[in-house]
Amino acid sequence: MKVRHTLMVFFFLYLQDGNNGLVKVQLYSGAEGGDVRVKCPSSLFGSWKFFCKEPCEQEDILIETTYVRAQKGRYSIEWMRESRYVYVTIKQLTKSDSGLYRCGFESSSQRIEVIVIDALLDGDPSEEKTLYSRTGGNVLVACYFNTSESRKYFCKGECKDEDILVETTDFTAQRDRYSIRYVPVAPSGVFLFVGITQLTMSDSGRYRCVLDRLLSTDPYREFEIVVTDGCVND
Template sequence: MKVHHILICFFLSLQDGNTGLTNAQMTPVYTGTEGGDIRVTCPFSSYGRSMFFCKRECKPEDILIHTTGVRDQRGRYSITYEGGGFFFVSITQLTKSDSGRYRCGLGELITELEIIVVDALLDGNPFKEKPLYTRAGGNIVVGCSFIFCGSRKYFCKEECGEKDILVETTGFTAERGRYSIKNMGQMMYVSITQLIKSDSGRYRCGLEQCVPPDSYREFEIIVKDDALVYAVPIFVIIAIILGLTLRICIQRKTKTEGLQTSENSDRANMELAPYENSPPVSTSESTYESLDPASRDQNQTYATLTHTHTT
């Protein structure tokens, strides 16, 4: 059944005037998501002494990595020869600026390829279809993967009625204002440039299959103003600064109270120091002699003092 679909789609493409794939459309296309990694294959019939990977026209400043060994790494780029007439190039931490045409060379042999970095890659798995948050003024690219081909490709919003069609084509590429669509076999790329807040909503990238029913992928875009995009990070930063300031104040207060307590203790010790070497205070028994007659010394003579009042 897949072969039948391919033959029918090829026949329809001939009717549309597309007599075959051009060199640009025959170029292998690799899709990666922003922030992720990608690995591309560079096929050759024999192994040479020099392997390189470059962008655009491959001028000296365009060479991203070059080696005469079997493997090498340079920043986000790595190159490896594993035999079998292939060597592989990997790029980590993809950004939108990585999208474009590349060349990989082995000696004097050069092959071309294209890399498209998307915000999301949809393959029909509902668990992967999460809202795409972006900021106003930016761009967004979504890749839609299909099993079958179709004659008409479209990109629409909300209910996807005729008035909701943003851009459509029966060819390979189409552009309408800020919207564009690019068809690369079983992969379709849709994009919106210069996003505004009213671009928020549900979207659908779809194709009219050669044999019904139609197939499509849905996704949601949420566009936020720059102020809202950066509000949360700024709030977090302010909270961290306030927390650190409060912590420093508490530490200083604790340290000050500790010094005051230590000073008071030293002052108290200094006040008590002069009395430490003084003799102990005598008790009443040692100060006054007992007046108990039984305990008096019998040989001791006591005198009676009489006070005479004179008038």
């Protein structure tokens, strides 16, 4: 799949299960096949530093060290002396890397979410807008807008009423195989994550992620999906 490798980072409030209320989660997103670098709480030299995927049992620890840096497979961890922050890099991202993580050191950790996407669309006319996949696969696209709006939707073709796949005035919505997720970015702007699972040949076509803004000159991002039955060459 030919996509632009992209990294973006922002903060949002995530509703934690149970009675713990809202906790702040760092959200990072990178393109499949690319890399993502996450920032963890500051630590002291020589302290135990770790990165794990939730539920973060012993078998879920992906990398750990008491040294300045370490590498294990696709994961690397480094303590930066100047800032004393810990940075973790995941290389060659795959869709299975999406999920919740924790990283930090002995006495402090940060909850992190990683979302692996197929493309970021930010209005740049030169950006890649055609995604290639095969039947049974999934597509997830991040659309960036400079302003926000209450109604968001994901549609196919010309986006007439009958073409709307999923819409919401909330933060997330799911309808059959289609999903949409709205994430505000401080200090301004929003991301819409739109996705399709279990792709079929009939899913080939043009799509839009849309903010319902009257008199706007930039109301949507558009991309094309090409679904094939055979192998797809990168």
